[in-house]
Amino acid sequence: MLTVADIMTTKVVTLNQLNTMKNAHDLSKAKGIRHLPIVNNETQELMGVVTQKAMIARVISILTQYGIDALNEQEMKTLAIDIADTEFVSVYPEQDVQEVATFFLNNKHGCLPCIDANNKLVGIISSSDFVKLSIRLLEKQA
Template identity: 40%
Template sequence: MKVSDIMTTKLVCLSHEASLKDAHDLMQSRGVRHLPVVSESNGMLVGILTHKKMISTVMSMIYKYGADALERKERNQRIQSLMESDFQQLNRDESLASVAEYFIENKLGCLPVVDSEGKIEGIVTSSDFVKLCAQLLKSQ
Protein backbone atom coordinates (compact mmCIF):
# COMPACT_ATOMS: atom_id res chain seq x y z
CA MET A 1 0.00 0.00 0.00
CA LYS A 2 1.06 3.56 -0.71
CA VAL A 3 0.46 6.96 0.87
CA SER A 4 -2.05 7.79 -1.88
CA ASP A 5 -4.24 4.90 -0.65
CA ILE A 6 -5.00 6.57 2.70
CA MET A 7 -4.13 10.26 2.42
CA THR A 8 -6.81 12.87 2.92
CA THR A 9 -7.18 15.03 -0.17
CA LYS A 10 -10.04 17.28 0.94
CA LEU A 11 -7.72 19.65 2.71
CA VAL A 12 -8.37 22.59 4.96
CA CYS A 13 -5.41 24.91 4.41
CA LEU A 14 -4.55 28.36 5.68
CA SER A 15 -2.55 31.25 4.24
CA HIS A 16 0.78 32.06 5.85
CA GLU A 17 -0.62 35.59 6.32
CA ALA A 18 -3.53 34.38 8.49
CA SER A 19 -3.92 35.17 12.16
CA LEU A 20 -4.12 32.78 15.08
CA LYS A 21 -7.80 33.76 15.33
CA ASP A 22 -8.33 32.57 11.74
CA ALA A 23 -6.63 29.26 12.53
CA HIS A 24 -8.53 28.82 15.80
CA ASP A 25 -11.88 29.45 14.11
CA LEU A 26 -11.03 27.16 11.19
CA MET A 27 -9.92 24.28 13.41
CA GLN A 28 -13.07 24.62 15.48
CA SER A 29 -15.53 24.93 12.60
CA ARG A 30 -13.98 22.23 10.40
CA GLY A 31 -13.00 19.81 13.17
CA VAL A 32 -9.37 19.46 12.10
CA ARG A 33 -6.22 19.19 14.20
CA HIS A 34 -3.61 20.00 11.57
CA LEU A 35 -3.58 22.95 9.18
CA PRO A 36 -1.20 22.98 6.23
CA VAL A 37 0.01 26.55 5.75
CA VAL A 38 0.50 27.71 2.16
CA SER A 39 2.11 30.77 0.63
CA GLU A 40 -0.39 33.14 -0.93
CA SER A 41 2.07 34.10 -3.64
CA ASN A 42 2.82 30.66 -5.09
CA GLY A 43 0.64 28.10 -3.30
CA MET A 44 3.65 26.23 -1.93
CA LEU A 45 3.46 24.45 1.41
CA VAL A 46 5.44 26.54 3.90
CA GLY A 47 4.40 25.07 7.24
CA ILE A 48 2.07 23.08 9.45
CA LEU A 49 0.09 24.46 12.36
CA THR A 50 -0.97 21.80 14.85
CA HIS A 51 -3.87 21.90 17.26
CA LYS A 52 -1.41 21.27 20.08
CA LYS A 53 0.63 24.38 19.19
CA MET A 54 -2.51 26.48 18.74
CA ILE A 55 -3.97 25.42 22.11
CA SER A 56 -0.63 25.97 23.86
CA THR A 57 -0.41 29.50 22.45
CA VAL A 58 -4.04 30.32 23.30
CA MET A 59 -3.62 29.07 26.86
CA SER A 60 -0.45 31.11 27.24
CA MET A 61 -2.29 34.22 26.02
CA ILE A 62 -5.15 33.65 28.45
CA TYR A 63 -2.71 33.20 31.32
CA LYS A 64 -0.69 36.28 30.38
CA TYR A 65 -3.42 38.72 29.24
CA GLY A 66 -6.71 37.26 30.50
CA ALA A 67 -9.66 35.77 28.64
CA ASP A 68 -11.11 39.19 27.82
CA ALA A 69 -8.07 40.08 25.70
CA LEU A 70 -7.84 36.71 23.93
CA GLU A 71 -9.65 37.58 20.70
CA ARG A 72 -7.65 40.79 20.21
CA LYS A 73 -4.36 39.01 20.91
CA GLU A 74 -5.27 36.14 18.56
CA ARG A 75 -6.06 38.60 15.75
CA ASN A 76 -2.64 40.23 16.17
CA GLN A 77 -0.67 36.95 16.24
CA ARG A 78 0.40 35.74 12.78
CA ILE A 79 0.57 31.98 12.34
CA GLN A 80 3.80 32.38 10.43
CA SER A 81 5.55 32.73 13.80
CA LEU A 82 3.77 29.67 15.27
CA MET A 83 3.76 27.15 12.44
CA GLU A 84 6.28 24.36 12.16
CA SER A 85 8.39 25.15 9.11
CA ASP A 86 10.90 22.32 9.44
CA PHE A 87 8.92 19.15 8.75
CA GLN A 88 9.13 15.87 6.90
CA GLN A 89 7.20 15.67 3.62
CA LEU A 90 5.85 12.66 1.79
CA ASN A 91 5.12 11.90 -1.81
CA ARG A 92 2.05 9.97 -2.85
CA ASP A 93 4.02 6.86 -3.89
CA GLU A 94 5.85 6.21 -0.60
CA SER A 95 5.13 2.91 1.11
CA LEU A 96 2.84 2.97 4.12
CA ALA A 97 5.17 0.63 6.01
CA SER A 98 7.97 3.21 5.99
CA VAL A 99 5.58 6.03 6.85
CA ALA A 100 4.16 4.05 9.79
CA GLU A 101 7.68 3.54 11.13
CA TYR A 102 8.34 7.26 10.81
CA PHE A 103 5.13 8.06 12.76
CA ILE A 104 6.11 5.61 15.51
CA GLU A 105 9.70 6.82 15.83
CA ASN A 106 8.88 10.54 15.76
CA LYS A 107 5.49 10.55 17.53
CA LEU A 108 3.96 12.83 14.91
CA GLY A 109 0.28 13.49 14.30
CA CYS A 110 0.51 14.27 10.59
CA LEU A 111 2.72 14.39 7.55
CA PRO A 112 1.95 16.50 4.46
CA VAL A 113 1.97 14.97 0.99
CA VAL A 114 3.47 17.23 -1.67
CA ASP A 115 4.02 17.04 -5.40
CA SER A 116 7.38 17.54 -7.12
CA GLU A 117 6.88 21.32 -7.06
CA GLY A 118 6.23 21.46 -3.32
CA LYS A 119 2.49 22.06 -3.59
CA ILE A 120 0.32 20.17 -1.14
CA GLU A 121 -1.67 17.23 -2.48
CA GLY A 122 -2.86 15.71 0.76
CA ILE A 123 -2.10 14.88 4.35
CA VAL A 124 -1.62 11.63 6.22
CA THR A 125 -2.57 11.61 9.89
CA SER A 126 -2.31 9.09 12.67
CA SER A 127 -6.11 8.85 12.42
CA ASP A 128 -5.75 7.67 8.81
CA PHE A 129 -3.64 4.78 10.10
CA VAL A 130 -6.20 3.92 12.77
CA LYS A 131 -8.94 3.86 10.09
CA LEU A 132 -6.77 1.59 7.93
CA CYS A 133 -6.18 -0.70 10.88
CA ALA A 134 -9.93 -0.89 11.57
CA GLN A 135 -10.60 -1.78 7.91
CA LEU A 136 -7.96 -4.50 7.94
CA LEU A 137 -9.27 -5.96 11.19
CA LYS A 138 -12.83 -6.05 9.83
CA SER A 139 -11.71 -7.83 6.68
CA GLN A 140 -10.10 -10.70 8.60
Protein backbone atom coordinates in the same frame (compact mmCIF):
# COMPACT_ATOMS: atom_id res chain seq x y z
CA MET B 1 2.74 -2.14 -1.95
CA LEU B 2 0.35 0.30 -0.32
CA THR B 3 1.40 3.92 -0.80
CA VAL B 4 0.68 7.17 1.00
CA ALA B 5 -1.56 8.15 -1.93
CA ASP B 6 -3.74 5.11 -1.18
CA ILE B 7 -4.70 6.29 2.31
CA MET B 8 -4.01 10.03 2.59
CA THR B 9 -6.68 12.70 2.85
CA THR B 10 -6.70 14.74 -0.35
CA LYS B 11 -9.35 17.33 0.49
CA VAL B 12 -7.14 19.20 2.93
CA VAL B 13 -8.40 22.20 4.86
CA THR B 14 -5.64 24.82 4.67
CA LEU B 15 -4.69 28.31 5.71
CA ASN B 16 -2.52 30.81 3.88
CA GLN B 17 0.28 33.02 5.16
CA LEU B 18 -2.10 35.94 5.76
CA ASN B 19 -4.47 34.05 8.06
CA THR B 20 -4.40 34.77 11.76
CA MET B 21 -4.35 32.50 14.76
CA LYS B 22 -8.03 33.43 15.21
CA ASN B 23 -8.73 32.08 11.70
CA ALA B 24 -6.86 28.89 12.57
CA HIS B 25 -8.64 28.50 15.90
CA ASP B 26 -12.09 29.04 14.36
CA LEU B 27 -11.43 26.72 11.41
CA SER B 28 -9.99 24.00 13.62
CA LYS B 29 -13.02 24.18 15.91
CA ALA B 30 -15.58 24.30 13.07
CA LYS B 31 -14.04 21.39 11.14
CA GLY B 32 -12.92 19.33 14.15
CA ILE B 33 -9.35 19.07 12.92
CA ARG B 34 -6.05 19.32 14.79
CA HIS B 35 -3.59 20.11 11.98
CA LEU B 36 -3.83 22.95 9.48
CA PRO B 37 -1.24 23.21 6.73
CA ILE B 38 -0.34 26.72 5.63
CA VAL B 39 0.18 27.20 1.90
CA ASN B 40 1.43 30.27 0.08
CA ASN B 41 -1.65 31.82 -1.51
CA GLU B 42 0.26 32.65 -4.70
CA THR B 43 2.47 29.60 -5.28
CA GLN B 44 0.46 27.01 -3.29
CA GLU B 45 3.74 25.81 -1.77
CA LEU B 46 3.62 24.37 1.72
CA MET B 47 4.97 26.81 4.31
CA GLY B 48 4.17 25.15 7.63
CA VAL B 49 1.63 23.32 9.76
CA VAL B 50 -0.34 24.80 12.64
CA THR B 51 -1.17 22.22 15.27
CA GLN B 52 -3.75 22.21 18.00
CA LYS B 53 -0.89 21.85 20.48
CA ALA B 54 0.77 25.05 19.16
CA MET B 55 -2.53 26.95 19.38
CA ILE B 56 -3.10 25.83 22.96
CA ALA B 57 0.44 26.83 23.93
CA ARG B 58 -0.04 30.29 22.39
CA VAL B 59 -3.44 30.74 24.11
CA ILE B 60 -1.82 29.93 27.46
CA SER B 61 0.95 32.42 26.70
CA ILE B 62 -1.58 35.13 25.77
CA LEU B 63 -3.65 34.49 28.89
CA THR B 64 -0.56 34.65 31.09
CA GLN B 65 0.80 37.78 29.46
CA TYR B 66 -2.35 39.77 28.66
CA GLY B 67 -5.30 38.17 30.47
CA ILE B 68 -8.54 36.72 29.17
CA ASP B 69 -9.96 40.06 28.03
CA ALA B 70 -7.20 40.40 25.44
CA LEU B 71 -7.40 36.86 24.06
CA ASN B 72 -9.57 37.57 21.02
CA GLU B 73 -7.59 40.68 20.07
CA GLN B 74 -4.24 38.91 20.43
CA GLU B 75 -5.45 35.92 18.38
CA MET B 76 -6.42 38.35 15.60
CA LYS B 77 -3.00 40.06 15.79
CA THR B 78 -1.00 36.82 15.66
CA LEU B 79 -0.36 35.35 12.23
CA ALA B 80 -0.89 31.60 12.02
CA ILE B 81 2.49 31.20 10.32
CA ASP B 82 4.12 32.67 13.44
CA ILE B 83 2.94 29.72 15.55
CA ALA B 84 3.27 27.11 12.80
CA ASP B 85 5.87 24.40 12.65
CA THR B 86 7.92 25.50 9.66
CA GLU B 87 10.59 22.81 10.10
CA PHE B 88 8.31 19.88 9.35
CA VAL B 89 8.79 16.44 7.89
CA SER B 90 6.77 15.76 4.77
CA VAL B 91 6.06 12.68 2.69
CA TYR B 92 5.46 11.94 -0.97
CA PRO B 93 2.41 10.18 -2.47
CA GLU B 94 4.47 7.27 -3.77
CA GLN B 95 6.08 6.47 -0.40
CA ASP B 96 5.45 3.10 1.23
CA VAL B 97 2.75 3.28 3.92
CA GLN B 98 4.60 0.84 6.16
CA GLU B 99 7.69 3.07 6.13
CA VAL B 100 5.58 6.12 7.02
CA ALA B 101 3.68 4.20 9.73
CA THR B 102 6.99 3.23 11.33
CA PHE B 103 8.09 6.86 11.22
CA PHE B 104 4.82 7.91 12.90
CA LEU B 105 5.31 5.36 15.64
CA ASN B 106 8.96 6.20 16.29
CA ASN B 107 8.53 9.98 16.17
CA LYS B 108 5.07 10.45 17.67
CA HIS B 109 3.79 12.66 14.86
CA GLY B 110 0.09 13.40 14.57
CA CYS B 111 0.21 14.18 10.86
CA LEU B 112 2.55 14.54 7.94
CA PRO B 113 1.83 16.77 4.96
CA CYS B 114 2.15 15.09 1.59
CA ILE B 115 3.81 17.17 -1.12
CA ASP B 116 4.73 16.80 -4.76
CA ALA B 117 8.15 17.45 -6.30
CA ASN B 118 7.38 21.20 -6.38
CA ASN B 119 6.63 21.38 -2.63
CA LYS B 120 2.91 21.78 -3.35
CA LEU B 121 0.52 20.22 -0.88
CA VAL B 122 -1.34 17.25 -2.38
CA GLY B 123 -2.65 15.65 0.80
CA ILE B 124 -2.13 14.96 4.45
CA ILE B 125 -1.70 11.70 6.30
CA SER B 126 -2.69 11.48 9.94
CA SER B 127 -3.09 8.90 12.63
CA SER B 128 -6.79 8.79 11.69
CA ASP B 129 -5.85 7.58 8.20
CA PHE B 130 -3.93 4.69 9.76
CA VAL B 131 -6.91 3.81 11.97
CA LYS B 132 -9.16 3.77 8.88
CA LEU B 133 -6.64 1.54 7.10
CA SER B 134 -6.55 -0.83 10.07
CA ILE B 135 -10.34 -1.10 10.04
CA ARG B 136 -10.34 -1.83 6.28
CA LEU B 137 -7.72 -4.54 6.69
CA LEU B 138 -9.54 -6.09 9.66
CA GLU B 139 -12.82 -6.13 7.72
CA LYS B 140 -11.09 -7.96 4.85
CA GLN B 141 -9.97 -10.66 7.29
CA ALA B 142 -13.43 -11.13 8.80
